[in-house]
Amino acid sequence: MDFKYLYTFKTIVEEGSFIKAAAKLNYTQSTITFQMGQMEQELSTKLFEKIGRRMMLTKAGKQLVPYVNDVLTSVNKMRYFENDLAECQGDLQIGIAETQLCYKMPPILKEFHQQAPNARLFLRSMNCYDIRDELINGTLDIGVFYENVSGYGSNLITIPMGTFPIILVASPETKNRYPDFITPDQKIPISFIINEPNSIFRQLFERYIREKSILLDHTIELWSIPTIKNLVKSSVGISFLPKFSVQEELDRGELVEIPTDLFNVQVSAVCGYHKNKWISPLMQAFIDLCTAK
Structure with a gap:
């Protein structure tokens, strides 16, 4: 056949x-x-x-x-029999959470390309729930996502890549006008700027303001983290993002953190694959780079 x-x-x-x-x-x-x-x-x-x-x-x-x-x-x-990594010409289908792809993965991708220049990476910026589901059904080889999604049981092998704090950010002007996101039962006339409803960050913050009975003006839903940050810097609204994704803007004073009662809220990134997946040399090289300490 x-x-x-x-x-x-x-x-x-x-x-x-x-x-x-x-x-x-x-x-x-x-x-x-x-x-x-x-x-x-x-x-x-x-x-x-x-x-x-x-x-x-x-x-x-x-x-x-x-x-x-x-x-x-x-x-x-x-x-792959008797081939060294530099000669491998295989393909890898990889789904990556956008914040990881934008701010954590570029050095890893560069190093992988240097190690395996003939390999082809098919990269997709994806929601963590979709990454989980496609790893389970076999349409992705590797996923880099936040394990906070859970729901995969023993189907996936996951290797920790780090734990990262999430913070509420705004422009200095916005913080001066609306500094209090702790007092319950209030209406704050500002927009929440975030990505789609299945975003881990969005779910965490929306749960918080529901519990506090804090009502915001409305939600602006965007797919691009850089675009979200630009709007927040322009005082259009607030956002709730991993600190590493806004660290440069915090250092320059373009964004500032607004205190909340969300103490020590974090997301944990993992590199994952299906438990029954054969680990090719290319996969192993990528996993090793993702999880190197």
Whole structure:
């Protein structure tokens, strides 16, 4: 059987449809259909069935998934046989929390590129919950995220990368106008500027102001941490971010910390992968760089 059929089958399972798999593999949909037809013919069994408008795995298709994964893992191992890291040409799919990607990972990525110049990193700035889920379902090789998301049980192996305080920040002007985020039962006419609802930082601060019965004006939801910081510096609102991500602005006096009753609130970064994942030399090199003390 042609190995590319196995890769196609695995991609369909990961992407959830023939159309998405075709886009990822740069195939036409007819090519995907042909390859799966050939695979079904060679195995003498039906792997997919059409339910409504979707192609779903049959019982035989579901049973085949772990065997395909085992074969492709073995093929990947052979590719690294007797190769040193500088010669490796493999790919790594990596999801990284945005604050880590912006402020902690650049030196690691630079060092990895120097160690393995022929490797290809497919990096994605992702929400920590999505990183967790994609590590569990196998669409990511490695994730750098905050373990505060929990919910992965024994499915993932995680290695600590550090614990970081989170602080409430504002411009000096904003702090002068609204210095009190401790007294309960008050309305503060300022915006909270943060990223999407599943942000760990957002969830922690919103829980705090609910418990304090502090009502803010409204929330400005953005995806870019640098943009959030620029708006906060311009006195548009406040934000709640890891201290390392705003340290330069604090040092320059562009941002200041506003005291809260959130004593010693922290996030813990980890480098994680699925417990059943084969650790290639490239993966091991990346993990070692992430977790070096």
